[in-house]
Amino acid sequence: MTHAIEANCDGLVGPTHSFAGLAPGNLASEHNKGDASNPRSAVLEGLSKMRLLADLGLPQFVLPPHERPDVGFLRAIGFAGADARVIETAARQAPELLNTACSASAMWAANAATVTPSADAADGRVHFTPANLLTNLHRSLEGPQTTRALRRLFPDEARFAVHDPLPAAPGLGDEGAANHVRLCAEHGEPGVNLFAWGREAWETWQGRFPARQTLQAFEAVARRHGAGGAVFARQARAAIEAGVFHNDVVCVGARTCLFFHETAFEDAAAVQADIRAAAAGKFEPQFVEISSADLPLADAIRSYLFNSMLVSLPGEDRLTLIAPMEVAETPTAKAAVDRAIASNGPIGAVRYVDVRQSMRNGGGPACLRLRVALTDAELAATNPAQRFDAALHERLIAWANSHYRDRLAPADLADPQLLVESRRALDELTGILDLGPEFYPFQR
Ligand code: SUG
Numbered sequence: 001m002t003h004a005i006e007a008n009c010d011g012l013v014g015p016t017h018s019f020a021g022l023a024p025g026n027l028a029s030e031h032n033k034g035d036a037s038n039p040r041s042a043v044l045e046g047l048s049k050m051r052l053l054a055d056l057g058l059p060q061f062v063l064p065p066h067e068r069p070d071v072g073f074l075r076a077i078g079f080a081g082a083d084a085r086v087i088e089t090a091a092r093q094a095p096e097l098l099n100t101a102c103s104a105s106a107m108w109a110a111n112a113a114t115v116t117p118s119a120d121a122a123d124g125r126v127h128f129t130p131a132n133l134l135t136n137l138h139r140s141l142e143g144p145q146t147t148r149a150l151r152r153l154f155p156d157e158a159r160f161a162v163h164d165p166l167p168a169a170p171g172l173g174d175e176g177a178a179n180h181v182r183l184c185a186e187h188g189e190p191g192v193n194l195f196a197w198g199r200e201a202w203e204t205w206q207g208r209f210p211a212r213q214t215l216q217a218f219e220a221v222a223r224r225h226g227a228g229g230a231v232f233a234r235q236a237r238a239a240i241e242a243g244v245f246h247n248d249v250v251c252v253g254a255r256t257c258l259f260f261h262e263t264a265f266e267d268a269a270a271v272q273a274d275i276r277a278a279a280a281g282k283f284e285p286q287f288v289e290i291s292s293a294d295l296p297l298a299d300a301i302r303s304y305l306f307n308s309m310l311v312s313l314p315g316e317d318r319l320t321l322i323a324p325m326e327v328a329e330t331p332t333a334k335a336a337v338d339r340a341i342a343s344n345g346p347i348g349a350v351r352y353v354d355v356r357q358s359m360r361n362g363g364g365p366a367c368l369r370l371r372v373a374l375t376d377a378e379l380a381a382t383n384p385a386q387r388f389d390a391a392l393h394e395r396l397i398a399w400a401n402s403h404y405r406d407r408l409a410p411a412d413l414a415d416p417q418l419l420v421e422s423r424r425a426l427d428e429l430t431g432i433l434d435l436g437p438e439f440y441p442f443q444r
Helices: 027-031 039-055 071-076 083-093 095-102 143-153 215-225 237-241 268-279 297-303 331-342 376-380 390-403 410-414 416-432
Strands: 004-011 060-063 113-116 126-130 160-162 180-183 192-197 230-234 251-254 257-261 286-290 309-311 319-324 347-353 369-375
Touching: 004 039, 004 376, 039 060, 039 319, 039 347, 039 390, 060 143, 071 083, 071 095, 083 095, 083 410, 083 416, 095 410, 113 215, 113 369, 126 143, 126 215, 143 160, 180 251, 180 257, 192 215, 192 268, 215 230, 230 268, 251 309, 257 268, 286 331, 297 331, 331 347, 369 376, 390 416, 410 416
Parallel strands: 004 060, 126 160, 192 230, 257 286, 319 347
Antiparallel strands: 004 369, 113 126, 180 192, 251 257, 309 319
C-alpha cells in the first residue's frame, strides 16, 4: 500500500472580508447583512485554525486570497476610467455590484475545487476541477484565479491534473468539495466518492432558495477525473429550503465514517446501501446519523455541527472533530457530540475553534479548507512556500497586522484607498508564498 495523508489547504481571508448578504439561502449571510466586519480578526482566526491542524500533525497549506475589489469584473460590466473612478462610480450607481466585486468569498476553500486523489483516479494522478460557482454572482468570479492558485500549489503535471472549471452554464452549476465526501480504509487506498447534488440540469427548480450543485456537473467531474467508487446522492429538498445551501452543512465524513443529519439526503437508506455496495471488498462503512429529535435541523444549521472538520490524526485510532465553538454554545449540538464520543463509535474527540467572522457569512471550519489526500511523493512536489508552519504563521500574523483593517462597514467598500491597501497586501504576499510573476491581474 502507498502511504498517503490528508493535507488541508485553507483559504486565507482577504482584506475586504465583509457582510454584504450576497448569498440567498445561506441564513447567516442573510442575517448579518449590513453589519461591520473585522477582516483582521477574520484572517487571524483562520490562521489559528491552520496552526492547530499543523500542530496536530496534518500537512497544512495556504491558498492566497483573490484580488478584491475585482476591478476587472467592474470594467467588464461597463464601469470605466481610472481604478478609483471605477469604484466610485460603481458605489454610486450600483452598490450591490461593488459589494459583489469586493467579496472575500474565495476564503471558503471547500468550494475551490473537487479533488480526486491518485488512489481513486484512473491515470494515477491527483485531479482537481475548480468549481465554477455560478449560482451566486460574487462566487462566479473565483474560478480562473482559483485555477491559477491550484496550478501554483500543485505544479507538477506528471503528478497533478488541475483542470479548467466546468463550462459556466446553469445546468453545470458546481460548488466543489462542499458537496463531496471521500470514504476509505486508508488515505492511500481506493475509496468511495460520495457526490451530493441538489438538482438536475434540466429540472425547473421551484424552491425558495437555489439548489446550487447539479447532478450533471458532478457526473462530468467524476468522468474527467476517472474517479472510482462514485456514488451520487440527492440532497433533501426540504433541507435546502431550510437553509442547507451546501451538503457540508449537514454531513461530513472521513476514513470509514459518515457523520450526517437525518435530513441530509432525499433517501438516506438508499445512500447508505449504495455506499456499502461501493465499499464492498474495500472497507466496512460506519454511519453515525443524528436524528431531528436529538438535534433539530435549525440547531444543526445554527451551530454548524456538521461543518466540523473530521480528521484522522497520526497515532489516533478514532477520528477527531474540529468543531466551531458555536457547537459548544448550542446545547442540543453539544449533547449530540458528547453522545457520539461516549458511544465508542468512530468519533473519539472534539476540539473547538473560533472562526466567528467566517461563521457569520455561513462558513465553518470545514468550509475554510480543501482536503487533498497526498502520497509522500506528491506532498514533496507541492510549492514549499505555501506549506504552513510556525514560522509562516508568525510571518502572516505580522503581515495581516500591518495591512488589514479591524473594521469594515459596508459603506467603506466605496473607499478607493481599500483597493490600494489590498493590492499592497497581496503584492507582499506574492513574495511570502512564492506565487510567481503575474499571479494577480494587477501585477500584469
Ligand atoms: O457560498 N458565503 C459562502 C459560504 C460558503 C460556505 N462554504 C461551504 N459550506 N463549504 C456561500 O454562501 C456570503 C458572502 C456575503 O454574503 O457577503 C457567502 O458567499
